[in-house]
Amino acid sequence: MQVYKALFKIIHKNLPQITIYIFSFLVVAVIMSNVGSNPANADFSETRVNIAFFSYDDSALSDGLESSLSNITNMIDIPDDREKLQDALFFREVEYIVRVPKGFAEDLMKGKDVKIEKIAVPGSVSEVYLDNVINKYINTAKMYISNMKGLSDKQLTDFVMKDLEQKAEVKLIRKVEEVSKSQKVGYHFNYMAYSLFAVLILGVSTVMLVFNKKDLRNRNLCSPITPKSMNTQLILGNLSYAVLAWLIMIMPSLFMFGSFMFTAKGMFFLINSLVFSLSALCISFLISILVKGPGAISAAANVISLGSSFISGVLVPQELLGSTVLRIGSFTPTYWYVKSNNIIAGMTELTLRNITPVLYNMLIVFGFAVASIAVALVVTKQKRTA
Amino acid sequence: MFLHIYMYRLKCILRDKQNVFWTLMFPIILATLFYLAFSNLSNAESFTEIEVGIVDNEELREHPEFTEAVKSVPDLFNVTYTTKENAEKLLEDGEIEGYIHFDDGLKLFVKESGINETIIKSFLDDFLQTSSTISTIISQNPAAVQNGLPDSVFDRTDYLKAVPSGKAEPNTVVNYFYSLIAMACLYGSFSGLKEVLAMQGNLSYQGARVNMAPIHKAKIIIASMSAAVSFQLIAVTALLVYLIAVLRVDFGNQVGYIALTSIVSTITGVTFGTFISSVNRQSEGVKIGILIGSSMIMTFLSGMMYDKMKYIVHTKVPVLSYLNPANLITDSFYALYYFDTHARFFTNIALLCGYSVLFGTLTYLAVRRQRYASI
Structure with missing residues (x-):
């Protein structure tokens, strides 16, 4: 088993570069598992938009608007400074800024034409939502003003606030908790595609580049080891490397999600990622034949792993990608792998009908493996005879 | 003599394929990926x-x-x-x-x-x-x-008056591209590193020979750095043209200021590289590692991986946003795009100029008058 051993010696020598990817994956995995871990409620909860509210009007009506908005939004405390507000809106620290002018309530009651200033992200959902809420509040007040004469500021606000207590009943039709947990596992496994791909390309290419060196190859060919045995050992070596890389990559999921990984859903995540590793291994093998020197390896590893991740929904979720991008993405195994993960994550119950698309996707991912091996064989044959 | 060194250094840089890939091609590839991945992002936010x-x-x-x-x-x-x-x-x-x-x-x-x-x-x-x-x-x-x-009941009056937030729409996606330019500028540090390697006697044979030549060190430094800056400027210009003409990323329309930002940022990137590689005695690999690591951290803090990071740093640790060249570069483009005044833009440019001078001077102090008893 000299060849097998030599393969792991080469990998050992290049470990620092490979560990960078594993390490960065661990860091991101841990961060992501803590981010957005707000416990999902079994009840419906309103989405709270971040807003900034400034009132220069000293009236019960304006105070009422502030308190009714504070019930349904997160009020962010920032000073009314132009540049600070611009920054905050650009980076969505706040999505909506309200400025109530001086004398607003008084002018409204006198029937004058009054306006509240708003700064929002044009055309955004939060703009539509809060426009409706604020207009509703003022229109209600206006209705009282025009139909009941002689109302004081305080009485008016009391009437409006009493009306606003009316709330519709909302029912959630599924168990959110379970889905949100598996969604998190799904993100974790999606992100794994990036690191796993990079680690495999780096490792396999580095090794194969050494074995394919002309002089070294010639020397190996006249050694007393048969080409058949050498190739078998190389294949075994690469396979073990891929499985090892996969095992290391799934470790954190076992620690972070514990018993979930041993449920049927967890198992599907694991199998799916194993199939993906094998496919990535075969593609890495093809790349190792095509690259010219060690310098090109890190370039190829970066561009391919990063590129496929970007267009397949690893770094930006698939539902946020355009349809053209997704179509390009579907030419990579990463796309189908991520698609399966998303299906598994979104399943409320595991049935044959639900899981069939996942199995088909796995077949496609496996197809990529077969295809790249076939191409690799053709290329090597041509190189040998050329 | 100056032109001679300049031309040959430029040729050396252009023939280093790896360097050309990482400084010229990689940012363009990444820009394409950003474009593919983020083009739909603002639609997701808009109301349907x-x-x-x-x-x-x-x-x-x-x-x-x-x-x-x-x-x-x-x-x-x-x-x-x-x-x-x-x-x-x-x-x-x-x-x-x-x-x-x-x-x-x-x-x-x-x-x-x-x-x-x-x-x-x-x-x-x-x-x-x-x-x-x-x-x-x-x-x-x-x-x-x-x-x-x-x-x-149902005919409602609209009591809201929309006020625009800035000169342009608050489109978060542009910040990703701006920080990408910052990354491209900082990658000029690799060329800077190569220049120092080629003129330091203890780092390369070529450097040892150059040290024998009867020419002032300042002249070599300025000629080499100009070569690196020229190449990097080509790379950054190519990226900018690609972003503006092909990907149609919005930069506002102040072409002069955009060019100024690119030149100043490129010089900052190159001098950052010469500074890092002249003040420590580690091997080339370690120096490259330091440059990659620091430029990654700096671009991360300016929002290349997560756009809101820039805002978080700016509001929570303001000092850091002024110390970070990548953030200053990103912020210059952002200010040109979004703000109607130029105060913030000029603060950024002034600081970038300051850093360039500082890094350049420190490089010169570190490499001047070095004598080797034995190499």
Whole structure:
């Protein structure tokens, strides 16, 4: 088993570069598992938009608007400074800024034409939502003003606030908790595609580049080891490397999600990622034949792993990608792998009908493996005879 | 002599394929990927009509004012009237965001908590609240009905006046591209590193030979750095042209200021590289590692991986945002795009110039008058 051993010696020598990817994956995995871990409620909860509210009007009506908005939004405390507000809106620290002018309530009651200033992200959902809420509040007040004469500021606000207590009943039709947990596992496994791909390309290419060196190859060919045995050992070596890389990559999921990984859903995540590793291994093998020197390896590893991740929904979720991008993405195994993960994550119950698309996707991912091996064989044959 | 060194250094840089890939090609590839991945991001935020189901039953028909209310907001919802069973199915398949069912009162059924669901709920709240308003008014002032109260319910006045936030739309995606340019500028540090390697006697044979030549060190430094800056400027210009002409990223229209930013940022990047590689005695690999690591951290803090990071640093640790060249570069482009004043832009440019001078001087101090007893 000299060849097998030599393969792991080469990998050992290049470990620092490979560990960078594993390490960065661990860091991101841990961060992501803590981010957005707000416990999902079994009840419906309103989405709270971040807003900034400034009132220069000293009236019960304006105070009422502030308190009714504070019930349904997160009020962010920032000073009314132009540049600070611009920054905050650009980076969505706040999505909506309200400025109530001086004398607003008084002018409204006198029937004058009054306006509240708003700064929002044009055309955004939060703009539509809060426009409706604020207009509703003022229109209600206006209705009282025009139909009941002689109302004081305080009485008016009391009437409006009493009306606003009316709330519709909302029912959630599924168990959110379970889905949100598996969604998190799904993100974790999606992100794994990036690191796993990079680690495999780096490792396999580095090794194969050494074995394919002309002089070294010639020397190996006249050694007393048969080409058949050498190739078998190389294949075994690469396979073990891929499985090892996969095992290391799934470790954190076992620690972070514990018993979930041993449920049927967890198992599907694991199998799916194993199939993906094998496919990535075969593609890495093809790349190792095509690259010219060690310098090109890190370039190829970066561009391919990063590129496929970007267009397949690893770094930006698939539902946020355009349809053209997704179509390009579907030419990579990463796309189908991520698609399966998303299906598994979104399943409320595991049935044959639900899981069939996942199995088909796995077949496609496996197809990529077969295809790249076939191409690799053709290329090597041509190189040998050329 | 100056031109001679300059030309040959430029040739050396151009022939280093790896360097050309990472400084010229990689940012362009990354820009393409950003473009593919983020082009739909702002659409996700913008409002489209919400798909809503309404269960068509006896109780709904008893409340014609509700159907009336739904009709009064045609831009908000795309309504499907259907049976309860079908509504359930549509909801499960994700065809609608929720369905409204009059079943002993107004009820909303949804699959998850989200902003669209919240809007539907707020519409139902609105309906109930308006009914409450009407009944309060009628109980206090029965004459209101004769004055046409129920009819005036749905014609609403818009009391909001939109004020634009800045010169351009607050489109978060542009920041990713701006920080990408910052990365490209900082990658000029690799060329800077190569220049130092080629002129330091203890780092390369070529450097040892150059040290023997009767030429002033400052002249070599300036010629080499100019070569590196020239190449990097070509790379950054190529990236900018690609971003503006091909990907149509919005930069505003102040071409002169954009060019100024690119030149200053490139010089900062190159001098950063010469500075890092001249002040420590580690091997080339370690120096490259330091440059990659520091430029990654700096671009991360300026929002290349997560756009809000820039804001978090700016508000929580303001000092850091002024110390970080990548953030200054990103912020210069951002200020040109978004702000109507130039105060912030010029602060950034001044600081970048300051850093370039500082890094350049430190490099010169580190490499001048070095004597080697034995190499």
